[in-house]
Amino acid sequence: MSAFILKGMQTALVIFVCITLIRLMLGPTSSDRLVALNVLSAVSLAFLILWGIQTGRTLYLDVALVYDIFGFLGFLAITRFLKNREEGR
Amino acid sequence: MIIREILALIAFVIGTAFGIAGMVGLFRFKDPYSRLHAGSLCGTTAVFSYLLALLMLSPSLASTARLVILIVFFLISAPTGSSIVARFIWESGDAEQHRSSMAKKDKSL
Numbered sequence: 606m607s608a609f610i611l612k613g614m615q616t617a618l619v620i621f622v623c624i625t626l627i628r629l630m631l632g633p634t635s636s637d638r639l640v641a642l643n644v645l646s647a648v649s650l651a652f653l654i655l656w657g658i659q660t661g662r663t664l665y666l667d668v669a670l671v672y673d674i675f676g677f678l679g680f681l682a683i684t685r686f687l688k689n690r691e692e693g694r
Numbered sequence: 695m696i697i698r699e700i701l702a703l704i705a706f707v708i709g710t711a712f713g714i715a716g717m718v719g720l721f722r723f724k725d726p727y728s729r730l731h732a733g734s735l736c737g738t739t740a741v742f743s744y745l746l747a748l749l750m751l752s753p754s755l756a757s758t759a760r761l762v763i764l765i766v767f768f769l770i771s772a773p774t775g776s777s778i779v780a781r782f783i784w785e786s787g788d789a790e791q792h793r794s795s796m797a798k799k800d801k802s803l
Contacts (some may be wrong), residue, residue: 606699607751610706614744617710621740624717628729634727636788639779643730644720647772651741654764658748658757666760670767676791677771684782 611659618652635687642683646676702750709743712736725792726783734776742768 625648629641650673657665716736723729745765752758783789 606696607702610699610702610747610751613710614706614747616745617713621717625720628720634726634786634788636779636783636786637729639782640726640730640733641720641777643775644716644733646775647741647768649704650768651744654745654748654761658752658761661753663756663759664758666757666764670760670764673764673767673771676786677775680775680778684778688785689780689796 611655614655614672615659618648618655621648622652639683639687646680650676679692698750701720705743705747705750709740709747710800712743713740716740725789727780727789730776730780730783734772738772738776741772 622645625641625645629638629645632641634639653665653669653672657663657669676677713736713785716732716739719732720729723732742765745761745768749758749761749765752761
């Protein structure tokens, strides 16, 4: 039962990542791509935690916490970069 | 043990339903604000439900404590990230071509 739930969760997260990647690739503007990237970072965080629980190693959970913090800082950097590029044009 | 698995199954079903709704909304909506609404709201709820299901299934006390910290930090960081994205959409003006009321010059809203 527990293995079944973990397997189903893994399959659903992989499907979510595929759908979000399609949106990321064919988004017409940079705003749509940024929205898809926002969803993608949350889904990949969930996948990392799922892998940590499934293998029973707490190392992956520490990695997930650091990934969450730096993904958050990465968003600030990406928006600042895109805004500067649009102003410089 | 069986109660934890039943609760995990309920959280898994709720998270999958919200995730599918968010993914449909990411493709059906037309302008970036609506896509941000669908993606961030349903994505956050789906991931939060999955984290609750994993909290029920966690094997040891060490992973449970780390998972509680991760849930609290996720509830802080995910809306803040959506807010950053929304401010970027507002300042870049990508949504102005879809509706005229989303233009920055229009003061009617």
